[in-house]
Amino acid sequence: MRSPPPVKLTQQLEARLADLREDGLLRELRRVDSAQGTRIVIGGKTLLNFSSNDYLGLANHPALKEAATKAIEQFGVGSGASRLICGSLAPHHELEEALAAFKATEAALSFSSGYATAVGTICALLGRDDVIVLDKLVHACIVDAARLSGAKIRVFKHNDLDDLERILQWANTRLPASQDATRNTLIVTESVFSMDGDCAPLREIVALKERHGAWLMVDEAHATGLYGERGQGLASQLGVADRIEIQMGTLGKALGASGGHIAGTRMLVDYLVNRARSFIFSTAPSPAAAAAAAAAVKLVRTAEGETLRQKLWQRVAALKSEIQNLKSERPSAILPHLVGDEGAAVEMSARLRERGFFVPAIRYPTVARGAARLRITLTAAHKASDVAALANALATLDLRPRT
Numbered sequence: 001m002r003s004p005p006p007v008k009l010t011q012q013l014e015a016r017l018a019d020l021r022e023d024g025l026l027r028e029l030r031r032v033d034s035a036q037g038t039r040i041v042i043g044g045k046t047l048l049n050f051s052s053n054d055y056l057g058l059a060n061h062p063a064l065k066e067a068a069t070k071a072i073e074q075f076g077v078g079s080g081a082s083r084l085i086c087g088s089l090a091p092h093h094e095l096e097e098a099l100a101a102f103k104a105t106e107a108a109l110s111f112s113s114g115y116a117t118a119v120g121t122i123c124a125l126l127g128r129d130d131v132i133v134l135d136k137l138v139h140a141c142i143v144d145a146a147r148l149s150g151a152k153i154r155v156f157k158h159n160d161l162d163d164l165e166r167i168l169q170w171a172n173t174r175l176p177a178s179q180d181a182t183r184n185t186l187i188v189t190e191s192v193f194s195m196d197g198d199c200a201p202l203r204e205i206v207a208l209k210e211r212h213g214a215w216l217m218v219d220e221a222h223a224t225g226l227y228g229e230r231g232q233g234l235a236s237q238l239g240v241a242d243r244i245e246i247q248m249g250t251l252g253k254a255l256g257a258s259g260g261h262i263a264g265t266r267m268l269v270d271y272l273v274n275r276a277r278s279f280i281f282s283t284a285p286s287p288a289a290a291a292a293a294a295a296a297v298k299l300v301r302t303a304e305g306e307t308l309r310q311k312l313w314q315r316v317a318a319l320k321s322e323i324q325n326l327k328s329e330r331p332s333a334i335l336p337h338l339v340g341d342e343g344a345a346v347e348m349s350a351r352l353r354e355r356g357f358f359v360p361a362i363r364y365p366t367v368a369r370g371a372a373r374l375r376i377t378l379t380a381a382h383k384a385s386d387v388a389a390l391a392n393a394l395a396t397l398d399l400r401p402r403t
């Protein structure tokens with residue numbers, strides 16, 4: 001009789017968890033017993049919520065709920081299979097038509113999440129012979145996608161155009177264009193960075209990628225719905241959207257639903273339908289999620305969407321005028337307060353929670369070690385008095401960086 005293999009992993013997991021706890025890096029789920037909104041109920045206590053990416057307050061908006069409910073009535077709850085088998089339901093097609101019209105591209109493709117969008121798209125486009133060039137602060141899903149693609153990964157210093165150009169020059173000496181046309185370079189950045197709220201110099205990056213013959217993918221997860229004349233995103237506001245080959249966005253942040261998307265040429269979308277594995281080998285998102293996202297895309301383009309954006313920027317301006325050391329040049333709904341030490345950030349977050357404010361401490365591996373921070377996010381649904389209350393609570397904490 002063979003004896004079972006020794007179960008070392010059990011002891012290791014225990015030790016690893018103990019290490020995380022010791023380093024102030026242990027994460028735990030907090031059960032929320034209410035809808036997403038400016039007030040959330042955690043552990044029986046109502047907290048003012050400054051942690052959500054629901055920047056326009058759409059996650060609980062009647063128009064989205066109605067669209068989702070109608071979709072459930074007509075199409076049921078589950079989508080039955082992947083899009084290519086039999087799950088390509090009308091709400092998905094309507095969503096993609098709405099997204100393409102919104103982004104003024106030939107086509108769009110939706111995915112079950114932003115994470116799946118990045119992984120599916122990057123891995124479909126790049127392989128071993130290619131180079132992928134990432135901003136130092138891009139989201140984990142882009143880093144994971146780059147690794148999984150097998151392409152050579154180069155990282156440029158955050159928003160540093162000289163460093164980016166140096167890498168592009170290196171990539172071109174490595175691949176003489178005429179000799180091997182199958183070698184490609186893809187630059188990936190975010191338009192508004194998720195943990196700092198600052199913006200990429202998209203015009204300059206577009207100029208660079210054109211000069212060096214690279215493609216550009218821009219993740220607008222924290223800009224879709226918020227920037228540009230109708231909320232199309234920062235690329236649109238800066239007038240360079242039509243020069244970006246791959247426009248990525250999510251549906252679960254300002255758009256209040258869930259999922260991710262790519263907007264681009266018909267050819268790009270046709271190719272992704274054939275080659276993006278996270279799209280092909282995954283059950284289609286629920287029709288309710290697609291219908292809610294489509295309703296959101298329509299809503300952000302209207303006067304109501306514009307009113308919500310104005311309200312959000314008012315709240316941001318109000319908080320920034322109260323708390324001077326929150327950094328961000330262009331208004332962004334993300335207002336980080338850098339603390340440095342992980343334990344100190346967790347403690348500040350706990351003290352705020354005791355006073356009725358939910359402001360998360362963001363730690364490694366979401367940000368670098370020693371760069372822990374409070375990440376305050378504001379939404380159009382916050383009242384002026386909510387922001388004033390938060391400013392008061394922050395003023396009584398010692399907010400000087402401890403690094």
Ligand SMILES: *Cc1c(COP(=O)(O)O)cnc(C)c1O
Pocket residue numbers: 112113114115116139141190194219221222250251252258259260
């Ligand atoms: C949230 C986020 C994603 C992932 O989107 P999900 O829909 O949550 O999977 C991708 N990129 C950025 C920059 C994000 O902030």
